[in-house]
Amino acid sequence: MADTLTASPAPSAPMNRQDFVSDQIVRWCPGCGDYAILASVQKLMPSLGIPREKIVFVSGIGCSSRFPYYMNTYGMHSIHGRAPTFATGLKSARPDLTVWVVTGDGDGLSIGGNHLLHALRRNVDLKILLFNNKIYGLTKGQASPTSELGKKTKSSPFGTIDRPINPLRFALAAEAPFVARTVDTDVTHMGQVLERAAKHKGSAFVEIYQNCIVFNDAAFPGVQSRDTRDDAAVKLEHGKPxxxxxAKDKGVKLNGFKPEVVTFDPAKPPSDLLVHDEKANPAVAYMLTELEGDDLPVAMGVFRDVESPTFDGLMNQQIAENAKPGADDLQKLLTGSDSWEVK
Amino acid sequence: METTTTKPVEEIDSVTIRFAGDSGDGIQLTGGQFTTATALAGNDLSTLPDYPAEIRAPAGTLPGVSGFQIHFSSRDVLTPGDAPQVLVAMNPAALKANIKDLEAGGTILVNTDAFNATSFKKAGISTNPLEDGSLKGFRVIPIALTTLTDNALKGMNMTRTQVDRCKNFFALGIMYWLYERPIESTMSWIQKKFKKVPEIAKANTLALQAGHAYAETTEIFEHHYRVKKAPIKPGRYRNIMGNEAAALGLIAASKLSARPLYYGSYPITPASDILHELSKHKAFEVRTFQAEDEIAAIGAAIGASFGGHLAVTGTSGPGVALKSEAIGLAVMTELPLVIVNIQRGGPSTGLPTKTEQADLLQALFGRNGECPVPVVSAATPGECFTMVIEACRIALKYMTPVFFLSDGYLGNGSEPWLVPDVSKLPSLKVANAVRSDEKFLPYKRDPQTLARPWAVPGTAGLEHRIGGLEKQDVTGNVNYEPDNHEHMVRTRAAKVAGIAKDIPPTPILGPKKGKVLIVGWGSTYGAITAAVREFHAKEDSVAAIHLRHLNPLPPDLGEILFNYEKVLVPEMNMGQLLMLLRSKFLVPAIGLNKIKGQPFKISEIRNKVQELLDSKE
Structure with a gap:
């Protein structure tokens, strides 16, 4: 039945970035980190070799959630926090589509925390981009669930009293099979991480540090600036220390369960540096999320990348396994097994 | 099986029996088996289960009492019966909870083994009702069910608990003999059900047969009863519950529309049975999604609808409350969606296992903004099939979410159902948008239906974005202009109002003009129809109409209402349809409102109509 839904014509001609730019005027504030992310995604799309009509961007509500309007693909700008639900339905109904979810720290982790949790633990084959700017931008500057403790905002003039949530720890706890982090100002790194996410089969969760120039400028000091980020961040590379x-003179090693920084002669790195393993026990990835503050470098890149059966794959596998000739006889179904004839 | 007996047979027209016991006693199962046997005996019937919200409240207590009522007859049956004539009470609590409903002079079969000091205490009674004279005026048949079952299973080496679990089959055997029901269907059901535990299958079969033989030989029963076959329209029948009919209707609608069915749901009483039924039918390409909550359930359905599937979400009133924002999104994005609401007693968690019709105004108005949604409902369990297909038809043709309202009484009630001929069901096919040379405009409407095109992802050239922000007419782009907003609000309203063109003329039961018109909707159909027929036996001034379309209302309704001196609207709520009719037609309609979690009795409708006929005003 599903093949009657889309009469897809011959494959489209090779595409370029411009093919993914919609005719809508982009309405983010000048200087917003969202522009760089949009450009990165539009640049990535043609390289994936997926026809434009097979791609759908689904979002919730918030600044980041305007994203689908600017992509010349199919798209849905849904309701606050619920993007993973629409995306789950769409992807499980139509496994032939590539479905991306764009959300923010408020949308994904506050009002929509439950849905994000379940999309990840089910391993729905969705590419989920969480733009983290640690603030509610669209509603003009209230504290978000990732705002640091004590943050003074319009809604917390005396400082917030709720502890922030770390998006990656949340994703790892939900056992998301692909978990990564990048930053809006490092376009090369962002491109690499997004490509990895796109190519992962299953739930791929990417936190993108994103600057809100109006309500929370310089939310990620160190890692956002080209001048300081080499010392403020450690880029994770699978199989490498x-x-x-x-100067490539610093490294991370484990002291018991605690990561710590060591300095050394770049020519002679010590042998006990932590070697990144994307397939390792998620507890190691969890420890890497604790790299922040106290002169510790923030970890950027792919924390975890493992394969496991997807929710949409399993749902459609059950359908396929039960599709036997004659098994869908409606008259037989309606008649049931306990009918009788009245003459 | 041929019943060979020497005892005399008394012929009766109809009987209403209520089985009552602990929710762990297998009362619903016993009732279900009796229903199947009754259908096979050729009677018309109607059933009403009444079970507690608690899964197993403490045994022997009042909150733990579960009941199942069946009304069967040699004539047309419209309701499960006003008052039972026979009560089968498995313990004192079951007797206490149900005795007030029993008809005067009615018969009570009691399990005397359960009548002891301990169970009196649990039921909160101080004296033995079998001895204190409180049952004077009823015919009490004391039977030591547990002892007799134990005797029947001698040599099977079963524990007391296992024996106790077989006693409902002993009771069923008695009832089968008493009302000349065939026992074969239950025997083969036992074999199937307990295939993996042959000793349990054997014990239950023995208990059933022993009960039957006991009734035949014991001197307690002087005769048994015969209810002749009802004159039923020829054809193939099956017994069906409303929720089952709704599930089958959805599968049928999927076939008829040639679109896979996607059902997003979250467990909730009394709607979960639809999820259970649909989840069995993978062979029909039915995708069921048990979501993390009610919002996710509708969200997934809307996602599937965007993807071109026939999408449905099913729930009860509290779930609809949670879904309302997403329903608004479906209205704004103009995607087809069916929202099934098996109504229960409210507000809040309310009465999960009891019936009510108090979500009508929620379905019509329970959202932010001007947010019109068509609403249809079913009148009988079997009609849940037809009307859920109608809901799908409207959703697909008009690109809109549609409410299908049922309730606990319809959902769990059952009736014999003439199996529809699949070849005679209507096609529900609608085409997806296809690429053309012109620029694709996602909100350019069909001039007849005002439906927008359904452009399904995967179709090259129709890439577009939809969402909850106000849409510019035709282009579907985000737009906040004042005139556009008003135009779009009016257009969405006009689209839903235009569905009235599809509604067939309203059938009138009774005279075209007269003194009293009863206007009903939903599960009150049986009681209203039975009451009106009683009046028709003696006079010709009472009529009834039953609404299946509640938004929009049938176009001929206004004219019909003014052909009668008085309009009576019985509802299991505080007067919701009444409010709609009064405001829309300025008709001085009168409400008859029952909010007890129980369906109307025929007598309640009859008495109110009589009061209106007698009134001088």
């Missing part, structure tokens, strides 16, 4: 710093 965690070395960072402009």
């Amino acid at each position: 965690m070395i960072f710093g402009k």
Whole structure:
């Protein structure tokens, strides 16, 4: 039945970035980090070789959630926090489509926390981009669930009293099979991480540090600036020791269960540096999320990448396994097994 | 099985029996088996289960009492019966909870083994009702069910608990003999059900047969009863519950529209049975999604609808409350969607297992903004099939969410159902938008239906974005202009109002003009129709109409209402349809309102109509 839904014509001609730019005027504030993310995604799309009509962007509510309007693909700008639900229905009904979810820290982790949790634990084959700017931008500057404790905002003039949630820890706790982090100002890194997410089969969760120039400027000091980020961040590379710093003279090692920074001669890195393993026990990835503050570098890149059966795949597998000739005889179904004839 | 008996047979027209016991006693199962046997005996019938919200409240207590009522007859049956003539009470609590409903002079079969000091205490009674004279005026048949079952299973080496679990089959055997029901269907059901535990199958079969033989030989029963076959329209029948009919209707609608069915739902009484039924039918390409909550259930359905599937979400009133924002999104994005509401007693968690019709105004108005949604409802369990298909038809043709309202009484009630001929069901096919040379405009409407095109992802050239922000007419782009907003609000309203063109003329039961017109909707159909027929036996001034379309209302309704001196609207709510009729037609309609979690009795309708006929005003 499903093949009657889309009479897809011959494959489209090779595409370029411009093919993914919609005719709508982009309405984010000048200087917003969202522009860079949009450009990165539009640049990535043609390289994936997926026809434009097979791609759907689904979002919730918030600044980030305007994203689908600017992508010349199919799209749905839904309701606050619920994007994963629409995306789950769409992807499980139509596994032939590539479905992306765009959300923010308020949309995804406050009002929509429950849906994000379940999309990840089910392993629905969705690419989920969470733009984290640690603030409610569209409603003009209230604290968000990722705002740091004590943050003074319009809704918290004496400082917030609720502890923030770390998006990656949330995703890891939900056992998301692909968990990554990047930042809006490092376009090269963002492109690499987005490509990895796109190519992962299953739920791919990417936190993107995103600057809100109006309500929470410089929310991620250190990692956002080109001048400081080499020392403020360690880029995770599968199978490689965690070395960072402009001079490549710093590394991360474990002291018991605690990651700590060591300095060394770049020519002679110590042998006990932590070697990144995307397939390792998620507890290791969890420890990497604790790299922040106290001169610790923030970890950027792919924290975890493992394969497991997807929800949409399993749902459609059950359908396929039960589709036997004659098994869908409606008259037989309606008649049931306990009918009788009245003459 | 041929009943060979020497005892005399008394012929009766109809009988209403209520089985009552602990919710762990298998009362619903016993009732279900008796229903199947009764259908096979050729009677018309109607049933009403009445079970507690608690799964197993403490045994022997009043909150733990579960009941199942069946009315069967040699004539047309419209309701499960006003008052039972026979009560089968498995313990004192069941007797206490149900005795007030029993008809004067009615018969009570009691399990005397359960009548002891401990169970009196649990039921909160101080004296033995079998001895204190409180049952004077009823015919009491004391039977030591547990002891007799124990005797029947001698040699089977079963524990007391296992024996106790078989006693409902012993009771069923008695009832089968008493009303000349065939026992074969239950025997084969037992074999199937307990295939993996042959000793339990054997014990239950023995208990059933022993009960039957006991009734035949014991001197307690002087005769048994015969209810002749009802004159039923020829054809193939099956017994069906409303929720089952709704599930089958959805599968049928999927076939008829040639679109896979996607059902998003979250467990909730009394709607979960639809999810259970649909989840069995993967062979029909039915995708069921048990979501993390009510919002996710409708969200997934809307996502599937965007993807071109026939999408449905099913719930009860509290779930609809949670879904309301998403329903608004479906109205704004103009995507087809059916919202099934099996209504229960409210507000809040209310009465989960009891019936009510108090979500009508919620369906019409329970959202922010001007947010019109068509609403249809079913009158009988079997009609849940037809009307859920109608809901799908409207959703697909007009690109809109549609409410299908049923209730606990319809959902769990059952009746014999003439199996529809699939070849005679209507096609529900609608085409997806296809690429053309012109620029694709997602909100350019069909001039007849005002439906927008359904452009399904995967179709090259029709890439577009939809969402909850106000849409510019034709282009579907985000738009906040004042005139456009008013135009769109009026257009969405006109689209839903235009569905009235599809509604067939309203059938009138009774005279075209007269003194009293009863206007009903939903599950009150049986009681209203039975009451009106009683009046028709003696006079010709009372009529009834039953609404299946509640938004929009049938176009001929206004004219019909003014052909009668008085309009009576019986509802299991505080007067919701009444409010609509009064405001829309300025008709001085009168309400008859019952909010007890129980369906109307025929007598309640009859008495009110009589009061209106007798009134001088």
